Structures are given as structure tokens and as C-alpha cells.
Amino acid sequence: MTTSVGCTIDKPGSTRVNKTGSWRTFKPIVNKEKCVECDNCYIFCPEGSINQEYEIDYDFCKGCGICSNECPVNAIKMEIDN
Amino acid sequence: MTKKVMTATAAISNAVKLAKPDVIPVYPITPMTTVAEYIADYVANGELDTEYIRVESEHSAMSAAIGASSTGVRTYTATSSQGLMYMHEVLFAAAGMRAPIVMGEANRSISSPLCILNDQQDSIAQRDSGWMQFYAKDGQEALDLTLTAFKVAENENILLPAMVCIDGFIITHTNEIVDVPEQEEVDRFLPPYVPKYSYLDPEKPVTVGSFTDSRYYMDARYAVEVAMNKSVEVIEDALKDFKDIFGREHDLIETYKCEDADIIFIGLGSVCSTVKVLVDEMREKGEKVGMLRIVSYRPFPSEKINEAIKNASKIAVMEKDISFGMGGALYQDLKTTVEGKEIIDFVIGLGGRDITPSAIYEVLERTKNPTKIINWIGVEEVD
Numbered sequence: 080m081t082t083s084v085g086c087t088i089d090k091p092g093s094t095r096v097n098k099t100g101s102w103r104t105f106k107p108i109v110n111k112e113k114c115v116e117c118d119n120c121y122i123f124c125p126e127g128s129i130n131q132e133y134e135i136d137y138d139f140c141k142g143c144g145i146c147s148n149e150c151p152v153n154a155i156k157m158e159i160d161n
Numbered sequence: 162m163t164k165k166v167m168t169a170t171a172a173i174s175n176a177v178k179l180a181k182p183d184v185i186p187v188y189p190i191t192p193m194t195t196v197a198e199y200i201a202d203y204v205a206n207g208e209l210d211t212e213y214i215r216v217e218s219e220h221s222a223m224s225a226a227i228g229a230s231s232t233g234v235r236t237y238t239a240t241s242s243q244g245l246m247y248m249h250e251v252l253f254a255a256a257g258m259r260a261p262i263v264m265g266e267a268n269r270s271i272s273s274p275l276c277i278l279n280d281q282q283d284s285i286a287q288r289d290s291g292w293m294q295f296y297a298k299d300g301q302e303a304l305d306l307t308l309t310a311f312k313v314a315e316n317e318n319i320l321l322p323a324m325v326c327i328d329g330f331i332i333t334h335t336n337e338i339v340d341v342p343e344q345e346e347v348d349r350f351l352p353p354y355v356p357k358y359s360y361l362d363p364e365k366p367v368t369v370g371s372f373t374d375s376r377y378y379m380d381a382r383y384a385v386e387v388a389m390n391k392s393v394e395v396i397e398d399a400l401k402d403f404k405d406i407f408g409r410e411h412d413l414i415e416t417y418k419c420e421d422a423d424i425i426f427i428g429l430g431s432v433c434s435t436v437k438v439l440v441d442e443m444r445e446k447g448e449k450v451g452m453l454r455i456v457s458y459r460p461f462p463s464e465k466i467n468e469a470i471k472n473a474s475k476i477a478v479m480e481k482d483i484s485f486g487m488g489g490a491l492y493q494d495l496k497t498t499v500e501g502k503e504i505i506d507f508v509i510g511l512g513g514r515d516i517t518p519s520a521i522y523e524v525l526e527r528t529k530n531p532t533k534i535i536n537w538i539g540v541e542e543v544d
Binding site (some may be wrong): 082083084085087088089091093097158 | 358366373
């Protein structure tokens with residue numbers, strides 16, 4: 080792969096192209112039946128990978144498990160991501 | 162041209178003034194302090210129009226230099242020893258970001274023990290940073306190489322930073338006659354820097370110095386290697402231009418009586434001036450010796466060195482640095498690039514210890530009758 084001189088980036092938004100979900104070991108799975116819509120997962124997610132519909136963007140979720148830890152009703156399980 | 166008597170730091174400062182950098186972030190350190198002072202005087206007197214930034218550390222000096230250079234302007238800084246060590250991590254960023262910064266570097270020993278006197282461990286420790294390194298033997302050469310360094314560093318096919326090293330105190334503080342070129346000549350040799358790659362331009366926005374992953378990292382590092390290799394011919398071309406305009410001749414190496422020499426002393430910087438005098442003296446006593454001084458340490462001029470030493474059987478490397486247990490860096494470089502010669506390493510003059518004629522005669526004796534490969538001259542060695 081060739082790079083530009085000095086490895087500069089000439090198109091903005093490269094963090095969107097550069098999907099970091101592959102770093103994940105554990106994957107959060109939301110159980111919407113248990114969910115009480117407290118928004119904790121949405122607020123605490125350090126990557127902004129959960130929306131207010133409580134859907135997870137697996138392209139960017141790194142599997143840190145903070146959402147699962149902060150969920151008051153244990154609606155988010157962490158499973159090994161194969 | 163005006164001939165003046167001045168120290169090497171004054172000669173370098175004159176070169177900087179003539180090169181007209183747009184930004185100079187600098188943090189003074191012995192024995193390079195006077196470069197920061199002379200340049201400050203030029204700015205205060207209106208002789209040099211530049212953004213002179215008094216930073217709070219060398220780490221900041223180099224960081225500011227990268228920031229400035231990344232806007233596509235000519236950038237200079239100067240440091241020495243612990244200051245250079247403090248810049249260490251940022252030096253790699255400068256090379257990787259292809260920021261053609263030029264830096265004056267006074268070679269001074271590294272703590273501990275704390276010592277302000279000369280050796281070359283400081284710049285040798287930056288060997289793998291991706292910077293070009295030139296070692297001058299006096300003030301005149303330091304002036305000439307500083308101007309040349311800008312021309313080579315800013316070449317669109319190179320875009321690597323360059324440091325011009327001079328031996329602390331031995332050269333920095335020695336008064337010598339220096340030919341200071343006219344501004345008009347320098348302007349012809351070194352036109353304003355017109356950046357082509359890797360710089361910030363509001364009309365053409367890019368991100369510089371970004372994060373990357375393994376898809377791009379190795380290619381970017383390889384590009385530095387390619388540029389470093391290519392710089393040999395760019396330096397040669399620049400030195401040809403230099404000779405045409407200023408009349409003084411320089412090369413990536415300097416040789417003295419190497420053609421018929423059986424033993425050749427190889428070193429960097431001021432030690433070679435002492436050796437050169439002794440080569441004549443030794444030859445009067447029947448010793449077939451020669452001297453080779455490496456002016457451009459990075460890029461390493463392997464072909465020129467091999468050609469210059471082809472008739473010799475033994476090489477005595479004299480160097481002011483050590484990779485403990487493995488000899489000096491120059492010794493290792495020569496072992497990598499030179500075949501069929503007996504190469505013996507001499508660690509000498511660390512922390513400003515005088516390199517006397519008798520020390521060099523000891524090097525000669527130990528090269529003729531070697532007992533080991535890595536020798537420390539001037540200390541009581543233990544087996």
C-alpha cells in the first residue's frame with residue numbers, strides 16, 4: 080500500500096472509514112425486554128457507539144463493557160465475539 | 162565574501178541569518194547557547210525577520226519546530242547534549258512527518274556523570290531517528306553545511322530533517338577565520354522554501370502527524386528509508402552548486418593520503434584535524450597511513466568510503482561514542498558496509514578527554530599489533 084509523503088490524510092472523516100470494531104474481544108448484546116430506557120449505556124459509552132434506540136454500532140464498539148457494567152437491570156450481556 | 166574572525170557558533174548563526182528561516186524556536190544550552198543569543202540579537206537589531214520563539218524546553222522547541230515546518234515554512238533550531246536527548250521522541254516525529262527542519266547541534270557528553278565537555282554520544286544516540294547528520298570540522302564548514310542542509314532537507318524528493326553537528330567547545334568556542342558569503346549568493350544557492358508535500362494549507366486541507374495503523378505505518382517508515390538513500394545524490398548535487406556559487410569544495414567524506422595508505426584512520430569531526438597533522442608526521446617516520454573523515458554520517462556514504470579505502474588493509478576507527486560491549490556506532494556501520502579489511506575500534510576522547518598526539522600514536526600501535534577489537538584509549542583497561 081502506498082502512502083502520501085509524511086503519511087498525511089487528504090480526505091476528512093478518516094476515523095469513520097477506519098473501523099475499530101475489530102479490536103473487540105467481548106461483544107455487548109442488548110436484551111430490549113429487560114431494558115428500562117434509563118439511557119445509562121447511551122451516556123456512558125466512551126465511543127458513542129450506542130444510540131438512544133439502544134442499538135450498538137458494532138463497526139466502532141471496542142467491547143469495553145462499560146455499558147454492561149452501568150446497566151441497572153443487567154440488560155446488556157458481554158459475550159465472546161468470534 | 163567577507164572574511165571575519167569568529168567562533169563556530171557565530172559562523173553557524175551567520176548561516177542561519179543568511180538562510181532566513183521563518184520560525185526559530187530555541188532553548189539555549191551549553192555549548193550551543195551563543196547560537197540562540199546571536200540569533201536573538203539579529204532579531205532585536207532588525208537584521209533577521211523571523212518568528213523567534215522562546216520555548217520552555219527542548220521538547221517544546223522541537224515540537225514547535227515541527228508545527229512551524231508543517232505550515233510549509235523554513236524552520237531552524239539549535240541544541241546540544243541533554244537538550245537533544247530531551248528532544249529524542251519528537252525527533253522521530255519530525256522525520257516521519259517529513260518536516261525539513263535544520264538543527265545546529267553541539268556535540269557534548271551525556272549524563273551520568275554530568276559533564277559539559279565534548280563527545281558525540283548525544284547525536285549518535287539519535288542515529289536512527291531519520292534525521293540526516295553532518296559533522297563539521299570547523300566554523301567554516303559548519304556555516305557551509307548549515308546552508309547546504311536547508312537545501313537538501315527541503316528538496317521535494319528528500320524532505321527529511323537535518324542536523325549539523327560540531328564538537329562542543331573544541332569547535333563551538335574556537336575563533337577562526339570564516340568566509341561569510343554575501344546575501345545575494347546565498348539567495349541564489351538557497352531560494353525560499355516552496356513546500357510541495359506534507360504541510361498545512363487552508364486551500365487544500367490535510368491532516369498531518371495523524372494516527373495510523375499497521376496498514377500504513379510500515380510504508381511511511383519505508384518512505385523515510387528511500388528518501389535517506391536518495392539523499393546521497395541530492396547532497397552531491399547541492400555541494401556542486403555550492404562550489405559553483407561560493408567556490409568552496411565539500412564532499413560527503415574527506416580523505417587525506419588514502420591512495421597508498423595501508424592503515425587508514427576514520428572518524429567524525431574535529432579529531433580528524435589532529436589526525437591529519439599526525440598523518441604527515443607518521444609518514445615522515447615511514448608509516449603508510451591516511452585519514453578519512455566522514456562528513457555525512459546519515460546518509461552513510463558507503464560507496465565513497467569503500468572506494469577511498471580500497472588499497473588499505475587496516476582501518477582504525479576513532480570515535481567518541483560507545484554502545485557498551487559492542488564498540489562504537491561508526492565501527493558497527495563500517496563492519497556492515499566494508500568487506501575484506503581488518504577494522505579495529507578505538508573509543509577515545511569521551512567527556513572532553515584530550516586526544517593528544519601520543520593517544521593517536523597509541524591507536525596506530527594498537528592497529529599494527531592488535532590484541533582486541535574494541536579498545537578504550539586513555540583509560541586503564543581491565544580484562
